[in-house]
Amino acid sequence: MLSFVLRRLLQAVLVLLTISFASFMIQGKLGDPVRQMVGTSVSVEQREALRDELGLNDPTLVQYGRFLGQALQGDLGTSYYYKESTLTVIANRLPATLELSFCALVLVIVMATPLGVFAAINPKNWLSRSILLFSTLGLSIPIFIVAVFLMYFFAIEWRLLPSFGRGDTTQVLGLWQSGLFNKDGLMHLLLPSVSLAFVMTPIFIRLIRAEMIDVLQSDYIRFAWSKGISAPRIYFIHALKNTMLPVITVGGIQTGTLIAYTILTESIFQWPGMGFLFMDAVTRVDAPLISAYLIVVGLIFVVTNTLVDVVYGLVNPRVRIPGYSA
Amino acid sequence: MSLLSVNHLNVVFRQRHQDLQALFDVSFSVSRGERLAIVGESGAGKSILGYSLVNLLSKPGVIDSGSVKFDGRELTTLTARQWQEIRGKKIAMIFQDPMITLNPVLSVGDQMVEAIRSHTRINYNDAKKLAIEKLAHVRISSPAQRFEQYPHELSGGMRQRVIIAIVLLLRPEIIIADEPTTALDVTIQAGILQLLKQVCEDNGVALILITHDFGVVSRIAERTIVMYAGRIVEQGPTLEIINDPQHPYTQGLLNALPQMALPGQRLNQIQGNMPALNNHPSGCAFHPRCPYATDKCRENTPGFVFSGVSTVACFAIEDMLAEFDPEGGWQGEVEDE
Amino acid sequence: MNILHRPLIPTSTKPTRLRHILSAIRGDKLALFALLIFAFYCLVALLAPLLAPYDSSSNDFMDLLNAELPPYWQSGDSRFLLGTDTQGRDLLSVILYGTRLSLTIGVCAVLIQLLLGVCIGLLSGYIGGRLDTFLMRCADIQLSFSTMMVAIVVLAVFQALFGNAAYQQLAMLMLIIVLGIAEWPIFARIIRACVLAEKEKEYVDAARIMGVSKVRIMFRHILPNTVSPILVILTIQIANAIVAEAALSFLGLGMPPTQPSLGALISSGVNYLFSGAWWIAVFPSITLIILIFVMNLLGDWLRDHLNPQTGKGVP
Numbered sequence: 001m002l003s004f005v006l007r008r009l010l011q012a013v014l015v016l017l018t019i020s021f022a023s024f025m026i027q028g029k030l031g032d033p034v035r036q037m038v039g040t041s042v043s044v045e046q047r048e049a050l051r052d053e054l055g056l057n058d059p060t061l062v063q064y065g066r067f068l069g070q071a072l073q074g075d076l077g078t079s080y081y082y083k084e085s086t087l088t089v090i091a092n093r094l095p096a097t098l099e100l101s102f103c104a105l106v107l108v109i110v111m112a113t114p115l116g117v118f119a120a121i122n123p124k125n126w127l128s129r130s131i132l133l134f135s136t137l138g139l140s141i142p143i144f145i146v147a148v149f150l151m152y153f154f155a156i157e158w159r160l161l162p163s164f165g166r167g168d169t170t171q172v173l174g175l176w177q178s179g180l181f182n183k184d185g186l187m188h189l190l191l192p193s194v195s196l197a198f199v200m201t202p203i204f205i206r207l208i209r210a211e212m213i214d215v216l217q218s219d220y221i222r223f224a225w226s227k228g229i230s231a232p233r234i235y236f237i238h239a240l241k242n243t244m245l246p247v248i249t250v251g252g253i254q255t256g257t258l259i260a261y262t263i264l265t266e267s268i269f270q271w272p273g274m275g276f277l278f279m280d281a282v283t284r285v286d287a288p289l290i291s292a293y294l295i296v297v298g299l300i301f302v303v304t305n306t307l308v309d310v311v312y313g314l315v316n317p318r319v320r321i322p323g324y325s326a
Numbered sequence: 327m328s329l330l331s332v333n334h335l336n337v338v339f340r341q342r343h344q345d346l347q348a349l350f351d352v353s354f355s356v357s358r359g360e361r362l363a364i365v366g367e368s369g370a371g372k373s374i375l376g377y378s379l380v381n382l383l384s385k386p387g388v389i390d391s392g393s394v395k396f397d398g399r400e401l402t403t404l405t406a407r408q409w410q411e412i413r414g415k416k417i418a419m420i421f422q423d424p425m426i427t428l429n430p431v432l433s434v435g436d437q438m439v440e441a442i443r444s445h446t447r448i449n450y451n452d453a454k455k456l457a458i459e460k461l462a463h464v465r466i467s468s469p470a471q472r473f474e475q476y477p478h479e480l481s482g483g484m485r486q487r488v489i490i491a492i493v494l495l496l497r498p499e500i501i502i503a504d505e506p507t508t509a510l511d512v513t514i515q516a517g518i519l520q521l522l523k524q525v526c527e528d529n530g531v532a533l534i535l536i537t538h539d540f541g542v543v544s545r546i547a548e549r550t551i552v553m554y555a556g557r558i559v560e561q562g563p564t565l566e567i568i569n570d571p572q573h574p575y576t577q578g579l580l581n582a583l584p585q586m587a588l589p590g591q592r593l594n595q596i597q598g599n600m601p602a603l604n605n606h607p608s609g610c611a612f613h614p615r616c617p618y619a620t621d622k623c624r625e626n627t628p629g630f631v632f633s634g635v636s637t638v639a640c641f642a643i644e645d646m647l648a649e650f651d652p653e654g655g656w657q658g659e660v661e662d663e
Numbered sequence: 664m665n666i667l668h669r670p671l672i673p674t675s676t677k678p679t680r681l682r683h684i685l686s687a688i689r690g691d692k693l694a695l696f697a698l699l700i701f702a703f704y705c706l707v708a709l710l711a712p713l714l715a716p717y718d719s720s721s722n723d724f725m726d727l728l729n730a731e732l733p734p735y736w737q738s739g740d741s742r743f744l745l746g747t748d749t750q751g752r753d754l755l756s757v758i759l760y761g762t763r764l765s766l767t768i769g770v771c772a773v774l775i776q777l778l779l780g781v782c783i784g785l786l787s788g789y790i791g792g793r794l795d796t797f798l799m800r801c802a803d804i805q806l807s808f809s810t811m812m813v814a815i816v817v818l819a820v821f822q823a824l825f826g827n828a829a830y831q832q833l834a835m836l837m838l839i840i841v842l843g844i845a846e847w848p849i850f851a852r853i854i855r856a857c858v859l860a861e862k863e864k865e866y867v868d869a870a871r872i873m874g875v876s877k878v879r880i881m882f883r884h885i886l887p888n889t890v891s892p893i894l895v896i897l898t899i900q901i902a903n904a905i906v907a908e909a910a911l912s913f914l915g916l917g918m919p920p921t922q923p924s925l926g927a928l929i930s931s932g933v934n935y936l937f938s939g940a941w942w943i944a945v946f947p948s949i950t951l952i953i954l955i956f957v958m959n960l961l962g963d964w965l966r967d968h969l970n971p972q973t974g975k976g977v978p
Contacts, residue, residue: 012799015804026820029824124933135959136956136959136963138957139959140902140906140952140954140956140958140959141952141955142909142910142926142951142952142955143905143910144910144926144929144930145914145929145948145951145952148929148933148936148944149948152937156937190849197679250678253806253807254807254809255809256807256809256811256812256813257809257811257812259809259812260811260812260814260815260910261811262816263908263914264913264914267914278819279819281821281915282822282823283817285823287823290819290823292818294816299811300736301807301808305807306823319726
């Protein structure tokens with residue numbers, strides 16, 4: 001067990017190193033820090049001197065080492081556009097993205113679990129077939145189309161909900177700006193999170209259904225039936241618990257998809273989160289910000305994945321710890 | 327009156343294009359406290375028979391016709407709700423592989439208590455006390471500790487004991503045990519079988535033991551049913567069947583036991599394989615593998631006759647009996663007389 | 664040698680399998696319907712230059728005087744059945760070409776996935792050992808990054824590196840390569856699993872004993888048996904690639920407006936959606952959704968049909 005956890009941690013560190021090296025290369029290739037600092041008015045000699053001073057003429061590996069050292073101390077450079085530490089810029093945007101993802105996930109769980117379970121329990125029922133058909137349809141509508149048309153109808157045509165931005169926020173415990181605790185913030189949250197949930201729900205309905213069908217065929221479920229236990233208890237205690245473990249792992253792997261979808265949703269609704277920030281940074285060729293975003297997202301991503309893996313291994317020791325398994 | 331009586335039971339698997347019949351006209355009965363073995367190779371329909379007795383056939387399988395009566399009450403027409411009361415409480419079942427029979431995410435205690443509490447109004451602590459008592463009864467050491475543990479913390483033999491304890495909790499009148507020791511180490515098989523036999527004797531529970539192993543049968547069951555390709559081919563008292571098997575298939579099974587071969591000799595396996603469900607032979611299903619098969623066997627299905635030892639479905643036995651028995655003399659004139 | 668080992672190959676050869684699938688699909692109305700629509704899309708994509716009322720390469724294709732004309736039934740202008748876009752292009756023609764482009768990118772990307780997947784999967788499964796462990800570990804990690812995330816980031820960085828104008832020249836190639844590389848593990852895993860299963864079978868042993876070379880064993884004996892599982896994921900992978908391409912184009916990281924795929928068309932239409940020119944975004948959206956929907960339906964149907972163990976219930 002310990003060796004499994006250690007192996008996972010080692011892997012996480014390796015992945016993070018790769019990501020950090022990629023972001024380092026991006027930062028080096030994109031834009032010229034010297035020009036950003038002094039503009040074009042300085043002579044070539046002075047610039048060279050500055051380059052030496054900044055260590056830009058050192059071998060790549062030395063520069064990378066320095067980059068890594070600074071990154072570990074929480075210094076990921078200064079944004080060209082915001083003239084602020086990139087980490088601060090990102091940290092200001094982080095709560096918006098987290099709240100959006102959180103609300104979307106809550107919606108997904110609330111909708112996908114009952115539908116998936118129902119479709120698994122009554123596989124031949126017409127309602128199950130329609131659930132499945134609609135989840136295939138839902139899977140086939142790209143998120144940006146969902147978002148655009150939700151916005152068009154609810155915000156433009158019917159004027160029920162705001163179309164962009166985050167609305168009012170309140171300071172929570174002095175920690176972050178939250179839109180969850182006032183009506184305006186929640187109204188703004190509704191459309192983006194429904195769009196996100198709309199495309200994630202079908203994935204989870206299908207996942208829960210498939211896992212649950214497998215579980216329901218297992219011997220321990222048959223044994224539970226043979227004990228004369230009530231159907232609800234078998235479905236919701238015996239089967240659902242076993243269904244949720246693999247669902248959580250696959251759900252953890254969907255973090256990447258979620259991050260990608262937040263970029264799309266945030267761009268459409270101009271949601272002031274990290275994804276929107278990233279697309280802005282790309283248009284402005286704000287190299288330090290792009291590379292900092294990569295590192296932060298990489299970190300979030302690697303931590304969730306490793307955590308899900310390790311937790312799955314801990315909660316569920318009956319699994320042969322997979323070196324690799326399908 | 328017998329406790330469980332099965333009459334002309336037919337089970338089919340409904341497929342889109344054709345129905346595949348898995349059990350043909352199965353009839354037998356079990357009395358209170360009796361231990362009955364059902365023997366056959368895999369694919370003979372023993373497990374399907376076991377599952378159909380508790381209405382747990384897997385999906386396309388249904389009871390097509392026939393009746394299963396428990397204590398005089400017809401079971402095949404029960405609703406799901408009524409089944410819930412019968413299962414566990416009247417008829418309990420033990421499965422083949424204890425490693426996958428217990429739910430991995432629920433503790434042993436949870437799985438015991440829920441069984442009691444879904445049939446009786448009893449508070450958690452009393453149920454727990456009862457459960458620990460039963461764990462001790464199946465000779466599990468430090469039962470209070472085991473109660474809290476999860477299945478993966480127990481060995482295979484231990485799990486099968488836990489399963490037996492769970493099954494005993496509700497004081498069922500019949501236990502159906504489907505190959506209860508096949509998945510276990512040879513070294514602990516005997517212990518589990520002994521335990522199973524003893525708890526049945528102690529509690530006056532009837533046992534239907536499904537197995538492919540005549541060695542197991544001889545130690546436990548008073549009566550034996552031999553099945554082949556979804557049909558009963560022979561039934562009678564265990565000792566007599568083992569000493570003087572009548573049906574060629576039973577003879578083949580017994581001859582194939584390792585004990586029957588001399589050291590260094592090859593095992594006497596029956597030639598050929600059990601037919602698949604979609605490839606059922608005409609007439610007596612065993613004829614392609616039977617050394618005594620005649621044209622009659624290929625065309626007609628034999629009925630049951632009493633051979634003096636057991637009840638057998640075989641034309642060879644029927645013919646032999648007819649030769650000795652003047653009452654049925656018209657049958658004796660056949661063939662190369 | 665040829666004559667010797669040919670009979671050892673299992674009988675499930677391609678034409679019979681295909682016939683089997685076709686005969687089964689005829690019994691399922693929904694699947695048949697999906698197949699017909701998909702075939703229609705493929706045909707339209709292939710014949711776009713012949714079918715389109717206007718030639719996308721001609722000079723009078725774009726005429727700002729005709730910009731934002733509504734569809735025929737609203738404008739009465741019979742020249743443009745589905746209206747025109749913001750640059751005065753006939754929307755029907757643009758959609759036809761866009762479909763062609765989207766399908767091309769999707770298929771090419773999946774071909775790259777398939778090529779990489781087959782090579783790596785065969786290598787990993789057949790050679791085994793440490794190489795296998797290493798490759799499958801990489802596959803795990805690569806898969807855990809979602810394709811969309813990787814593609815957005817990589818393309819965004821390239822766009823920033825090259826500048827917008829240069830990037831647009833390379834957009835199609837970049838899309839195909841990035842989407843192609845991002846999902847090789849899906850095919851590699853399946854091929855590896857098949858190889859491991861097939862490796863144990865007697866005919867492979869027999870071939871090996873007869874001295875057939877490893878490469879030959881892999882390509883002649885093992886690969887044909889991976890056709891079914893590959894077929895199942897192929898459709899879904901192409902659908903996914905098309906969606907990913909559309910999303911990337913929507914973000915401005917894919918095809919440029921001058922050479923629009925369906926995603927790029929929707930992207931340019933969205934701005935006019937709010938000013939009333941709904942058709943520019945709506946028609947390409949419907950086209951895209953139907954295409955992806957029928958492909959997903961087909962993929963699901965193939966999976967259920969080729970792995971029949973799913974879909975059972977309990978009493």
